[in-house]
Amino acid sequence: MSKEPKEPLFSKKNKKLVTEPLADNNPITVQVLGICSALAITVQVNQAIVMSLSVLFVMMVGNVIISLLRNLIPSRIRIIVQLVVVAALVIVVNEVLAAYMPDISEKLSVFVGLIITNCIIMGRFEAFAMANKPWPSLIDGFGNAMGYAILLIIVSVFRELFGSGTLMGYQIFGDYIAGNGLYEYGYANNNLMILPPMALIIVGIIIWVQRSRNPSLIEEH
Amino acid sequence: MKFLEKILHKNESKFEKGGKLEKFYPLYETLATFAFTPKLVTTKGSHIRDAVDLKRTMMTVILAMVPCLLFGIYNTGHWAEVAETGNRALDYWSNCGPKFLTGLTVVLPIIVVSYGVGLAVEFIFAMKNNHGLHEGFLVSGMLIPLIMPADVPLWMVGVATAFAVLIGKEIFGGTGMNVVNIALTARAFLFFAYPTSMSGDKVWLSGNEVDGVSGATALGDLASFMSDKPVFESLAAYNSEYSFCESFFGMIPGSIGETSTLACLIGALILILTGVASLRIIATFFAGGFVMGYLLNLMGGNPYLDLPACYHLVIGGFAFGAVFMATDPVTASQTATGKLIYGFFGGVVAILIRVLNPAYPEGVMLAILFMNVMAPIIDHYVVQANINRRLKRLKTT
Numbered sequence: 001m002s003k004e005p006k007e008p009l010f011s012k013k014n015k016k017l018v019t020e021p022l023a024d025n026n027p028i029t030v031q032v033l034g035i036c037s038a039l040a041i042t043v044q045v046n047q048a049i050v051m052s053l054s055v056l057f058v059m060m061v062g063n064v065i066i067s068l069l070r071n072l073i074p075s076r077i078r079i080i081v082q083l084v085v086v087a088a089l090v091i092v093v094n095e096v097l098a099a100y101m102p103d104i105s106e107k108l109s110v111f112v113g114l115i116i117t118n119c120i121i122m123g124r125f126e127a128f129a130m131a132n133k134p135w136p137s138l139i140d141g142f143g144n145a146m147g148y149a150i151l152l153i154i155v156s157v158f159r160e161l162f163g164s165g166t167l168m169g170y171q172i173f174g175d176y177i178a179g180n181g182l183y184e185y186g187y188a189n190n191n192l193m194i195l196p197p198m199a200l201i202i203v204g205i206i207i208w209v210q211r212s213r214n215p216s217l218i219e220e221h
Numbered sequence: 222m223k224f225l226e227k228i229l230h231k232n233e234s235k236f237e238k239g240g241k242l243e244k245f246y247p248l249y250e251t252l253a254t255f256a257f258t259p260k261l262v263t264t265k266g267s268h269i270r271d272a273v274d275l276k277r278t279m280m281t282v283i284l285a286m287v288p289c290l291l292f293g294i295y296n297t298g299h300w301a302e303v304a305e306t307g308n309r310a311l312d313y314w315s316n317c318g319p320k321f322l323t324g325l326t327v328v329l330p331i332i333v334v335s336y337g338v339g340l341a342v343e344f345i346f347a348m349k350n351n352h353g354l355h356e357g358f359l360v361s362g363m364l365i366p367l368i369m370p371a372d373v374p375l376w377m378v379g380v381a382t383a384f385a386v387l388i389g390k391e392i393f394g395g396t397g398m399n400v401v402n403i404a405l406t407a408r409a410f411l412f413f414a415y416p417t418s419m420s421g422d423k424v425w426l427s428g429n430e431v432d433g434v435s436g437a438t439a440l441g442d443l444a445s446f447m448s449d450k451p452v453f454e455s456l457a458a459y460n461s462e463y464s465f466c467e468s469f470f471g472m473i474p475g476s477i478g479e480t481s482t483l484a485c486l487i488g489a490l491i492l493i494l495t496g497v498a499s500l501r502i503i504a505t506f507f508a509g510g511f512v513m514g515y516l517l518n519l520m521g522g523n524p525y526l527d528l529p530a531c532y533h534l535v536i537g538g539f540a541f542g543a544v545f546m547a548t549d550p551v552t553a554s555q556t557a558t559g560k561l562i563y564g565f566f567g568g569v570v571a572i573l574i575r576v577l578n579p580a581y582p583e584g585v586m587l588a589i590l591f592m593n594v595m596a597p598i599i600d601h602y603v604v605q606a607n608i609n610r611r612l613k614r615l616k617t618t
Contacts, residue, residue: 186376192414201388208392 021147033119039199048156052149063141066129163193251354285488293478298324331366357396364404367478381407440582446525456524468535479541498548502564506543509568542585552593
């Protein structure tokens with residue numbers, strides 16, 4: 001059995017695992033996975049950040065666990081094993097949030113629990129962690145979770161800013177009730193921004209911009 | 222006309238390839254073909270000679286909208302005066318000229334903004350994609366002002382128009398490729414984005430509400446029957462405020478161009494006679510509304526449910542939606558049977574939303590958008606049914 005040459009920790013290949021999901025292979029805009037949560041919890045930046053951190057944790061730890069177990073998991077029941085791992089991690093996240101950030105946990109409600117069904121996580125387990133060593137899996141988990149996080153935060157910035165005139169809960173456009181700041185000049189909060197359809201439209205516009213900048217992403221018909 | 226032709230002809234070289242103003246060719250092309258039939262002739266294949274092209278069709282629709290527009294301007298002027306004086310009992314036909322002028326000062330800016338913003342977006346895309354300015358917006362640009370409440374802020378009209386043209390149309394590939402009606406997209410945008418000024422229960426929000434003019438539309442008053450605090454005590458009281466005749470002629474507050482069922486019917490006549498709009502859709506849309514209204518009558522229970530079915534057809538934007546919105550050839554069903562189903566359910570859903578959902582006093586917009594989305598499915602099943610029928614016939618013989 002020949003031994004493979006040892007790879008440096010941050011080889012080119014590993015770096016690519018982080019950079020690719022951020023843009024050209026973004027899990028949301030290119031692979032179009034995990035859309036449901038992107039639509040549901042992007043009303044406020046706070047929620048988006050907490051959600052991103054939760055996914056980051058579940059994704060990285062889960063990827064490592066699956067990668068460590070990859071040779072032990074019988075392939076016929078692998079999906080169930082993956083589910084058990086992700087469910088256990090999500091329960092941990094949920095309990096931590098409920099203990100330390102009760103208000104945000106309440107707002108995120110079922111969506112933290114629904115990380116279990118997030119296609120990005122199952123997709124990475126299946127496509128990457130099942131076939132790679134723990135270290136690259138960790139990096140891959142980080143990259144994909146960050147790709148998810150970036151999009152969530154971009155969408156939520158637009159939605160919170162134009163929908164409620166705030167960012168992370170701070171008044172940006174002035175106070176709506178007092179009517180100062182931009183409100184004084186006739187700015188009115190756009191309610192559509194708070195409704196889920198607008199998240200879909202914003203994600204759509206981001207995909208549009210991304211594809212017109214990088215035509216290689218456009219599928220052939 | 223000769224004079225215009227001369228000017229266009231003289232400047233043509235400037236806009237053609239290599240000319241000084243090459244970039245603005247789409248603009249020139251639009252103006253030239255707007256006035257005269259294009260000089261381009263198909264060279265290959267069989268083709269039909271017809272003076273009617275897309276621009277001529279669109280102009281017919283605009284023409285059909287003129288009665289609605291003129292009446293809308295007058296009606297707006299009348300209610301502006303009512304809002305100003307606070308006298309609800311103001312004689313409708315007195316003081317015609319000044320009322321029309323007041324209406325004009327309200328309506329004209331909305332039309333200008335709608336066309337300006339919409340055409341600007343279209344023009345950017347036309348230059349970018351190197352094609353002529355499409356004529357689709359000619360109609361949408363006129364429909365948008367007609368379905369706006371009269372005192373809608375102009376910036377809202379602009380934002381909504383830009384949104385509708387961009388998201389409703391250009392994203393799908395421009396004129397003829399849109400899934401849902403552009404003008405209704407604009408209204409739906411405002412409806413959800415700024416619900417306080419668009420929900421269809423009030424116009425003249427900024428009006429003089431303290432002096433006994435609530436600014437409510439017939440629909441808003443009717444919807445209050447569904448709540449605990451109705452505006453009117455009974456249907457008879459409602460009837461004295463908005464009689465059937467007044468509603469039919471459009472002498473009631475409402476969005477700019479939609480109040481007059483008579484004007485809409487004149488438009489419908491023009492559209493049907495010229496073959497632009499489908500009689501099937503218009504007729505079944507009214508039929509669907511009537512049937513649903515009648516079913517609600519049977520159900521009964523409160524004055525709104527007891528409202529005679531024919532009333533439903535003359536209040537709100539029902540007639541306007543049936544004539545100008547549902548018949549949009551791009552978004553409606555294409556098959557003959559499909560049109561019947563499409564129109565009928567459009568009418569049914571419109572009344573259903575209007576009556577049973579107090580949050581949405583005006584259901585026509587949502588009903589038509591809903592049916593727009595359903596149209597391809599309807600067509601699919603109609604075509605499949607036809608294929609199956611013919612296959613069956615083939616087998617039996």
